[in-house]
Amino acid sequence: MFYIAPSLLAADFSDLKGEIKRMEEAGANYLHLDVMDGHFVPNISFGAGVISSIRKHTQLIFDVHLMISDPLKYVDSFIKAGADIITFHYECSDHPMDILKEIKAKHIPCGIAISPRTPAEAVIPFVGVADMILVMTVEPGFGGQSFMPECLDKVRVLRREALARGIDQHIEVDGGIGGDNAAHCTEAGANILVAGSALFKSKKPKTIMQQMRMAAKEHPFLG
Ligand code: DX5
Ligand code: ZN
DSSP states (O other): OOOEEEGGGGGGGGGGHHHHHHHHHHOSEEEEEEESSSSSSOOBOOOOOHHHHHHTOOOSSSEEEHHHHHHHHHHHHHHHTTTTEEEEEEGSSSHHHHHHHHHHHTSEEEEEETTTSSSGGGGGGGGTSSEEEESSOOOOOSSSSSOOOHHHHHHHHHHHHHHHOOOOOOEEEESOTTTTTTTHHHHHHHOEEEEEEHTTTTTHHHHHHHHHHHHHSSSOOOO
């Protein structure tokens, strides 16, 4: 299955309710929520309070992307706020598998993310274990950056590994994605596309989502 996940970071924060509705009506599946602590990444975004406030306004799947140094310290508050899946970064700890297991023990789906400098091999042990693998296509920390096409090689490696083992692995890509490069992402094997600026800064997000869905249909994994 193919999913589109608008990243709220690019929304007009003075009207989150309206912005979320706009994405829902345009055909979004997930709402990607970028949490930044000013420590793991050099930027601060929003936390569990904001997520809890918007939870009552939408049925979209809350895809919480934690760019924070100590995910275990805060995971309960994000579950309480209404997260549907929580993704943390491989690079935040020397023991990411332990973190994944602790989060999953709380009966919430858990994903693992890798930044551009982390090789695919680092998360091979997470294939079939993590509910999602998030391959960043920009340096985490800011929206509106340019897509790094070289990161898609890692998506290919992970999709091949999953297929070889008969695993229907969710692989998400995030950063600099829009209608123009969606096909490259789906051909590489991604099935969840995050897009911030491309959707929220557009007056016609529905058209862009249609382009993305077309990409998934006409440009499936190349192998
Ligand atoms: C970057 C975030 C992304 C970002 C995507 O650290 O993880 O989710 O908001 O925004 P665009 O699509 O504008 O690159
Ligand atoms: Zn993100």
